[in-house]
Amino acid sequence: MPYIQNSDADRSEMLAAVGVKSIADLFTSIPEEVRLNESLNLSAGLSEDQLMRHMQELSSGNQASAGVNFLGGGIYDHSWPTTVDHLMSRSEFLTAYTPYQPECSQGTLQAIYEFQSMIAELCGCEIANASMYDGASAAAEAAMMAMSQTRRKKVIVSAAMHPETRETIHTYLKHIDAEMVEAPIVDGVTDFSGLIDDKTAAVMVQQPNFFGNIEDIAAVAEAAKEVKALSVASLYPVATGILASPGKQGIDIVVGDGQSLGVPMAFGGPSFGFFAAQQKSVRKLPGRLVGISNDTEGRRAFTLTFQTREQHIRREKATSNICTNNALIALRGCIHMAALGPQGLEEVACVSRQRALEMVELLDLAGIRRAFPDQHFFNEVCFQVDNDEMVALFKQNLRAQGVQGVLAMSAWYDDMDGCFTLACTERTMPEDLIALSTIARQTFIPEVA
Amino acid sequence: MYLAPVQLLFEESRPGRRNWQTPGADRGVATADLPAHMVREKAPALPELGELDLIRHFTRLSQKNYAISTNFYPLGSCTMKYNPVVNERIAADPQWYNLHPYQDDDTVQGALELMHNLAADLGEATGLPGVTLHPAAGAHGELTALMVLRAWLDDQGQNQRRKILIPDSAHGTNPASCTLAGFDVVTVKSNDRGLCAVSDLVEHLGDDTAGMMITNPSTLGLFEEDVVKICGLVHEAGGKVYMDGANFNAIMGITRPGDFGIDMMHLNLHKTFSTPHGGGGPGSGPICVTEELTKYLPTPSVIQGENGFELSTPESSIGRVRGFHGNFLVLVRAYAYMKRLGAEGIKRVAENAVLNANYIRVKVSDHWRVPFDRICMHEFVARPTKEMREAGIHTIDIAKRLIELGYHPPTVYFPLVVAEAIMIEPTETESKETLDAFIEALIQVAKEAAAGEDFLHQAPRNMPVSRVDEAKAVKDPQLCFRCQ
Numbered sequence: 001m002p003y004i005q006n007s008d009a010d011r012s013e014m015l016a017a018v019g020v021k022s023i024a025d026l027f028t029s030i031p032e033e034v035r036l037n038e039s040l041n042l043s044a045g046l047s048e049d050q051l052m053r054h055m056q057e058l059s060s061g062n063q064a065s066a067g068v069n070f071l072g073g074g075i076y077d078h079s080w081p082t083t084v085d086h087l088m089s090r091s092e093f094l095t096a097y098t099p100y101q102p103e104c105s106q107g108t109l110q111a112i113y114e115f116q117s118m119i120a121e122l123c124g125c126e127i128a129n130a131s132m133y134d135g136a137s138a139a140a141e142a143a144m145m146a147m148s149q150t151r152r153k154k155v156i157v158s159a160a161m162h163p164e165t166r167e168t169i170h171t172y173l174k175h176i177d178a179e180m181v182e183a184p185i186v187d188g189v190t191d192f193s194g195l196i197d198d199k200t201a202a203v204m205v206q207q208p209n210f211f212g213n214i215e216d217i218a219a220v221a222e223a224a225k226e227v228k229a230l231s232v233a234s235l236y237p238v239a240t241g242i243l244a245s246p247g248k249q250g251i252d253i254v255v256g257d258g259q260s261l262g263v264p265m266a267f268g269g270p271s272f273g274f275f276a277a278q279q280k281s282v283r284k285l286p287g288r289l290v291g292i293s294n295d296t297e298g299r300r301a302f303t304l305t306f307q308t309r310e311q312h313i314r315r316e317k318a319t320s321n322i323c324t325n326n327a328l329i330a331l332r333g334c335i336h337m338a339a340l341g342p343q344g345l346e347e348v349a350c351v352s353r354q355r356a357l358e359m360v361e362l363l364d365l366a367g368i369r370r371a372f373p374d375q376h377f378f379n380e381v382c383f384q385v386d387n388d389e390m391v392a393l394f395k396q397n398l399r400a401q402g403v404q405g406v407l408a409m410s411a412w413y414d415d416m417d418g419c420f421t422l423a424c425t426e427r428t429m430p431e432d433l434i435a436l437s438t439i440a441r442q443t444f445i446p447e448v449a
Numbered sequence: 450m451y452l453a454p455v456q457l458l459f460e461e462s463r464p465g466r467r468n469w470q471t472p473g474a475d476r477g478v479a480t481a482d483l484p485a486h487m488v489r490e491k492a493p494a495l496p497e498l499g500e501l502d503l504i505r506h507f508t509r510l511s512q513k514n515y516a517i518s519t520n521f522y523p524l525g526s527c528t529m530k531y532n533p534v535v536n537e538r539i540a541a542d543p544q545w546y547n548l549h550p551y552q553d554d555d556t557v558q559g560a561l562e563l564m565h566n567l568a569a570d571l572g573e574a575t576g577l578p579g580v581t582l583h584p585a586a587g588a589h590g591e592l593t594a595l596m597v598l599r600a601w602l603d604d605q606g607q608n609q610r611r612k613i614l615i616p617d618s619a620h621g622t623n624p625a626s627c628t629l630a631g632f633d634v635v636t637v638k639s640n641d642r643g644l645c646a647v648s649d650l651v652e653h654l655g656d657d658t659a660g661m662m663i664t665n666p667s668t669l670g671l672f673e674e675d676v677v678k679i680c681g682l683v684h685e686a687g688g689k690v691y692m693d694g695a696n697f698n699a700i701m702g703i704t705r706p707g708d709f710g711i712d713m714m715h716l717n718l719h720k721t722f723s724t725p726h727g728g729g730g731p732g733s734g735p736i737c738v739t740e741e742l743t744k745y746l747p748t749p750s751v752i753q754g755e756n757g758f759e760l761s762t763p764e765s766s767i768g769r770v771r772g773f774h775g776n777f778l779v780l781v782r783a784y785a786y787m788k789r790l791g792a793e794g795i796k797r798v799a800e801n802a803v804l805n806a807n808y809i810r811v812k813v814s815d816h817w818r819v820p821f822d823r824i825c826m827h828e829f830v831a832r833p834t835k836e837m838r839e840a841g842i843h844t845i846d847i848a849k850r851l852i853e854l855g856y857h858p859p860t861v862y863f864p865l866v867v868a869e870a871i872m873i874e875p876t877e878t879e880s881k882e883t884l885d886a887f888i889e890a891l892i893q894v895a896k897e898a899a900a901g902e903d904f905l906h907q908a909p910r911n912m913p914v915s916r917v918d919e920a921k922a923v924k925d926p927q928l929c930f931r932c933q
């Protein structure tokens with residue numbers, strides 16, 4: 001049998017040692033009437049070679065992006081160094097579990113500490129945890145942490161946050177005594193005016209927002225502070241290569257999805273969520289934390305810490321129920337950030353934005369205008385054309401040329417007929433932009449093209 | 450094991466060292482149109498290292514770990530089985546990892562088919578046909594299922610039911626998930642055989658009962674023999690029964706939770722289905738539910754329509770519990786694992802997992818206290834004898850001594866119902882020789898402990914660090930480099 005090493009002879013010897021006659025005797029504590037009499041209705045096992053062929057056949061039913069990808073909406077086609085794949089596939093990292101025993105887990109622990117340090121630096125915060133499931137669930141946990149810390153129940157969520165993040169927050173909050181309020185969008189950015197009051201636990205905003213627009217998060221932080229509410233920003237971490245970090249602009253909790261930090265798009269998962277805050281709220285933080293201490297000989301030693309917040313100690317009073325997180329993918333992020341360094345991250349951010357600027361110019365020539373021309377964007381841009389039929393036609397024409405792109409906003413926003421986003425990364429090549437604009441011209445001004 | 454200290458990336462950093470580069474960047478152009486307050490003054494202070502030093506840094510760190518591929522890892526409740534390397538190769542196919550979640554359904558038919566068929570197979574293995582692949586881990590599955598329960602109760606006009614019964618041996622995520630879902634926890638006692646006490650359960654059942662969470666096999670490694678009756682009682686009282694399926698490895702192919710009365714359960718694909726989760730994740734915690742509860746599952750699920758597979762939203766869905774479609778690359782590995790094993794192989798997994806656990810149990814039970822010393826499932830719980838405790842030796846000392854001898858320690862101090870618990874789960878992938886060597890080590894340590902050997906308090910003495918002062922880490926928190 002695959003992956004089972006013991007032979008029949010081994011099994012006989014072991015059964016004798018246990019003092020039973022057969023394997024079946026090991027299962028007599030299971031009531032007979034619910035024991036299966038026949039095997040499960042699953043296919044027969046495959047050899048490794050058959051398995052590889054089967055998987056290849058299955059995967060060939062996909063058309064993965066072969067390079068030209070303008071789709072965004074939270075998952076971006078960034079590149080990563082080979083060092084990331086190489087190092088994270090070392091089986092000493094790959095097949096260890098949570099570092100409960102610090103003496104034989106210093107490698108994992110130090111890497112998590114370094115991850116926390118770099119995430120905190122990007123977010124502009126004092127501390128960060130060892131990772132969350134993803135960006136959406138991290139945002140939901142941030143809302144709950146703010147409720148717990150302020151002992152208030154109102155959570156104000158920007159309508160320009162990623163729709164799936166908003167839905168996740170909504171699902172998490174609807175069963176506890178909480179009130180979720182959506183702050184409307186005015187000209188492509190969030191308008192919180194008149195909503196933030198002394199009942200507010202959290203004010204939540206995304207940077208850049210779902211339309212790619214840069215929000216004035218300093219003002220959000222300020223407004224929250226005035227009523228002693230907590231401000232929460234969901235951050236696209238690559239943007240911090242050139243944009244001011246949320247923590248430095250006064251935001252209390254910074255969360256987000258780490259996919260853009262060296263993680264494949266992978267149909268949306270697994271990536272990792274990150275969670276950063278200020279030191280004073282450490283006891284309210286969800287998830288695992290690694291800190292530095294000493295061993296008995298005074299040597300520097302890393303260890304899990306502040307575990308009294310967690311479910312295995314605090315049970316129903318824990319700050320969160322999270323146990324398994326996304327550590328291995330966070331390790332990817334850790335190696336990626338270290339490989340980029342300050343300049344590397346800045347370059348990725350710059351090139352992503354330069355391409356987006358060029359894209360806007362080129363599409364303008366094709367008669368495609370930005371939906372929110374008064375706003376600033378980073379690498380993702382919301383455009384507006386006559387109607388959704390034209391959006392669909394554009395998308396179809398792009399697809400015919402092997403180009404992925406065009407996220408129609410009306411899938412999530414009823415009043416955004418004709419609006420769509422396109423995202424650029426450092427992988428977007430000038431010739432990709434030419435192709436995009438050529439197809440745009442053929443679609444929108446066929447008489448000229 | 451690499452013993453020398455490895456400096457922090459930040460300490461190894463030297464200004465101007467470069468590694469990954471992206472040509473064509475022009476900060477002036479990239480920021481010219483942005484207002485000054487939006488732009489950061491200088492790039493984030495990440496470490497600066499060359500490629501070779503980076504490789505050495507992380508290679509050395511990796512060598513400071515015990516892992517399944519280097520050491521026996523009998524961490525109870527965590528099912529640390531061999532993670533087949535072929536699955537890594539399969540997951541490294543760009544036709545999987547280069548998919549964007551917002552591609553049109555017709556361009557991701559392979560991915561959707563995989564998800565659809567994996568869900569169907571998990572439904573078959575559990576006897577619970579409604580499956581969502583969304584939850585990111587076991588605890589996330591628990592929470593999702595409890596939300597499903599809330600939705601069902603609301604539909605029944607029974608939302609006054611707020612109590613969830615949980616045996617005292619349950620994992621901490623069970624009660625923590627209840628709180629998150631807005632339920633109150635009522636603890637049910639274990640009886641003298643280590644099983645959920647039906648007499649105590651009955652005491653707590655009533656018209657405020659929303660349901661029960663039961664772990665089966667339990668965290669003591671015992672099959673809940675009264676599970677059919679327990680499910681019946683909870684159903685009679687108007688509640689639903691959730692099964693924590695973290696221990697499904699012991700029973701797959703042998704019995705099906707759906708057949709013994711369970712309404713909902715989670716599976717830990719990162720345990721039972723062998724997907725690597727280095728350092729603590731990623732996981733995947735699908736939940737499987739009865740036909741009746743299927744319409745409440747989170748969105749999206751994969752259905753087979755006229756034009757192929759498509760994403761769709763169940764009729765009365767609780768909504769989303771995360772972004773996108775689940776931890777897809779974990780699903781790919783779990784699917785490959787199941788296909789390689791087939792129906793027969795899956796059953797063999799359970800059989801061998803249970804045999805391996807019992808083999809260790811009978812060989813060590815003369816030397817350790819095994820509170821429930823009868824045929825166990827995939828794991829069993831031991832504890833130091835009275836003699837050892839009187840000699841001043843505690844479970845922590847045992848764990849650390851095992852590290853010294855080259856073993857990742859079992860899970861310790863859990864479940865809480867056994868003081869000083871040592872929870873041993875060998876898994877099916879270990880050979881008899883490995884088990885024999887471990888048994889020998891356990892017997893040796895038992896003798897050392899009974900003799901009150903002082904060096905047990907110093908263990909481990911051959912690791913990069915000795916015991917860590919955990920109190921200091923809280924008193925003087927140093928959680929990241931910048932804020933020291």
Ligand SMILES: Cc1ncc(COP(=O)(O)O)c(C=O)c1O
Pocket residue numbers: 322323324526527586587588589620622623664668693695696717732734
């Ligand atoms: C019995 C039991 N229940 C629940 C969980 C939680 O699962 P996860 O860590 O995947 O969230 C675990 C594992 O940690 C477990 O052992």
